[in-house]
Amino acid sequence: MIRIEHLSKDLGEFFLRDITLDIKDGEYFMVLGPTGAGKTILLETIAGIYRADSGRIFLDGQDITDIPPRERNIGMVYQDYTLFPFLTVEENIAFGLKMRKVARSEIKRRVDELANLMGVVHLLHRYPGTLSGGEQQRIAIARALIMEPKVMLLDEPLSALDPQTAERLRQELKNIHSITDTTTTIIHVTHSFEEAFLLGSRMAIMNKGEIVQVGTPNEVFRKPNSEFVAEFLGVGNLFQGESRIDADSGIASIDVGGINIVSATLKSGSVHVSIRPEDILVSTKQIVSSARNSFKGKIAGIVDAGTILKIAVDVGIDTPFVVAITKRSFDELNLKMGREVYITFKASAVHLF
Numbered sequence: 001m002i003r004i005e006h007l008s009k010d011l012g013e014f015f016l017r018d019i020t021l022d023i024k025d026g027e028y029f030m031v032l033g034p035t036g037a038g039k040t041i042l043l044e045t046i047a048g049i050y051r052a053d054s055g056r057i058f059l060d061g062q063d064i065t066d067i068p069p070r071e072r073n074i075g076m077v078y079q080d081y082t083l084f085p086f087l088t089v090e091e092n093i094a095f096g097l098k099m100r101k102v103a104r105s106e107i108k109r110r111v112d113e114l115a116n117l118m119g120v121v122h123l124l125h126r127y128p129g130t131l132s133g134g135e136q137q138r139i140a141i142a143r144a145l146i147m148e149p150k151v152m153l154l155d156e157p158l159s160a161l162d163p164q165t166a167e168r169l170r171q172e173l174k175n176i177h178s179i180t181d182t183t184t185t186i187i188h189v190t191h192s193f194e195e196a197f198l199l200g201s202r203m204a205i206m207n208k209g210e211i212v213q214v215g216t217p218n219e220v221f222r223k224p225n226s227e228f229v230a231e232f233l234g235v236g237n238l239f240q241g242e243s244r245i246d247a248d249s250g251i252a253s254i255d256v257g258g259i260n261i262v263s264a265t266l267k268s269g270s271v272h273v274s275i276r277p278e279d280i281l282v283s284t285k286q287i288v289s290s291a292r293n294s295f296k297g298k299i300a301g302i303v304d305a306g307t308i309l310k311i312a313v314d315v316g317i318d319t320p321f322v323v324a325i326t327k328r329s330f331d332e333l334n335l336k337m338g339r340e341v342y343i344t345f346k347a348s349a350v351h352l353f
Helices: 039-047 089-099 104-118 133-145 163-180 193-199 217-222 227-232 327-332
Strands: 002-010 015-023 028-032 054-059 074-077 151-155 185-189 202-207 210-215 238-246 251-256 259-263 269-274 281-283 293-304 308-314 321-326 340-345
Touching (some): 002 039, 015 039, 028 039, 039 151, 039 185, 074 133, 089 104, 089 133, 133 151, 133 163, 163 185, 163 193, 202 217, 202 227, 210 227, 227 269, 251 269, 259 293, 281 321, 308 327
Parallel strands (some): 074 151, 151 185
Antiparallel strands (some): 238 251, 251 259, 281 340, 293 308, 293 340, 308 321
């Protein structure tokens, strides 16, 4: 288990402010945030590359705050691979074990084992300069894994790769974690929401050097705790209003610009309202359902994002609702600019903060 207590570090343009965080053994933990949020500094401070200005870092109960990086049993992989160009793939993977003076036969066994796991056996004789980006990143991960680290830190390992290569390596990371989850905790920095959902067991959102929300990907994406998190994650429907709780029905009614939105989240007073676009149903006729929210409006905008289209629906308030719909449904409903439609969504889809 990693326990971070009130960790701060100031490097001028980049900094950490009073970070407190618990990461469980064997967890695949994602860290997201805008550029400059402090994600990489957090990893590098955990690794010992930077010494904390204040606060403590614990690994399995041991205070490692002042322990040199080489003694922390933490591996780190950057997005730019940082392989030794003058060493073969086999020599790159084996480098750390050679520095530890591990027996040659044991090095050979472990290199072969990892090369099989990463699918790079055929590359062992090659040099980094002859490899693709995806192949180089596999070698960088193998070089870190061979040291059997207690914690693996990944700093945007897929961001420099083309989409197909990134997809393959993402699946390999998932497989690696399934094999090592009892021995290795992974902390993975990314800008990709897709990576967070596919790989992360939990995630943290960072902004301006602070952790602003922690939870499972589903919790964070569906229940942002602030306007910043909602906007950063692209909730798509973010409103302000006044909420009143009906004690008899056990629901909240929020006045948003003259319309009343019903929520299952019980919070009163001035609130922010967030509804994910995929949780809203659009139809050309009013439908009968158990959903507590239904509004008539007109299509005010259409954005084609490939298989998904995002439709802006003006229901008479300052900001239109954004609805996500498949291309097939869009065509079947014969939707177009200016057409009258109905939007429907459940009270449970309305999050308040």
